[in-house]
Amino acid sequence: MLRRALDGEFAALPYAAGSAAPPLPDRISPDDGTALVVGTSGSTGTPKLAMLPASALRASADATHERLGGPGTWLLAMPPHHIAGVQVMLRCIAADTQPAFVDLTSGFRPAAFAEAVTALPGDRRYTALVPTQLVRVLADDHATRAAATLDAVLVGGAASSPTLLTHARDAGITVVTTYGMSETAGGCVYDGVPLRPSRVSTAPDGRLHLGGATLASGYLGQPDLSAAVFVTDADGLRWFRTDDAGHQDADGRWRVDGRLDDLITTGGLKVSPRLVEEALLEHLDAVEEVVVVGTPDPEWGELVAAAVTVRAGAAAPTASDARTVLRGILPDHALPRRLVVLEVLPLRGPGKPDRRALREALATHDTMEP
DSSP, X not given: OHHHHHTTSOOBOOOOTTSOOOOOSSOXXXXXXXXXXXXXXXXXXXXXXXXXEHHHHHHHHHHHHHHHTSOOEEEEOSOTTSHHHHHHHHXXXXXXXXXXXXXXXXXXXXXXXXXXXXXXOSSSXXXXXXXXXXXXXXXXXXXXXXXXXXXXXXXXXSOOOHHHHHHHHHTTOOEEEEEEEGGGTEEEXXXXXXXXXXXXXXXXXXXXXXXXXXXXXXXTTOHHHHHHHEEEOTTSOEEEEEEEXXXXXXXXXXXXXEEGGGOEEETTEXXXXXXXXXXXXXXXXXXXXXXXXXXXXXXXEEEEEEEEEEOTTOOOOOHHHHHHHHBTTBOGGGXXXXXXXXXXXXXXXXXXXXXXXXXXXXXXXXXXXX
């Protein structure tokens, strides 16, 4: 189906098996070059349908193989209706190889992943995971050893903590972080460096703009929104205005600081959730995964609140524990005042934390006094 879509026979619209097809505001036609219409993850609450031309999909697949060292066989370890899953199959089409699949019938299981990797043929072998999947792989020795045999493991869909990446690399896994979205045909920045056909720039407020050959043509049935976020500069270059803030490090690599609308304002001071998340993961050994959000407070405006999962056998930390350990590492206004331990963090889309659900859960959690 995807090969025929790339050849211009029709425009494909993948969606989850067993669910109803999304309502279409317009007829999808390949006449304008659209090969794939894919839903966004709905970070702002309203999913959109990005129209991706065949040229953008081919450019993304070719640039990925160029960056990784050559085409190969890919293992699909995530739902195929999200852009990251679709891209795994598109890369196989570009490489003229057959995709292999992890059995996700009962969710992502490290044992099933290890079995699929072991059976994966080819001289060069790749897969793509979200951070939560990588956490589960690293918790299983067999899955970790299997992942270490792959030529590259792309990790994207959500932010990966430096601690997680270090753990993976120490285990011999060749992890490559990716940044991108449906509107850019998936990842277009690998390990902080744009792929060959891609560009990155920032606006005065720190907003990241992504440009280049992998951009969508717009949103299906939403011309006004398309015109607002897909813009053309004075030099005639098209850019997509993301909702993320970021900057370029001294070594030239791009770093995503987090979504602009996720920034927490507490007592009139701004806090980047990602910085607090990374500090918690680095300095509290018990914490396995973490998401930091702002919750309403009549005195401070918002409070810094953390939801965490805990490593097997470790004692659950408290907000007091976190504040004690992180005092002097983070400024006082960034120290968490609320902390809740969950068995599993709620997710939305391919591995993205559901921050809206977490804000609701944390809003009623007991507040720690300063």
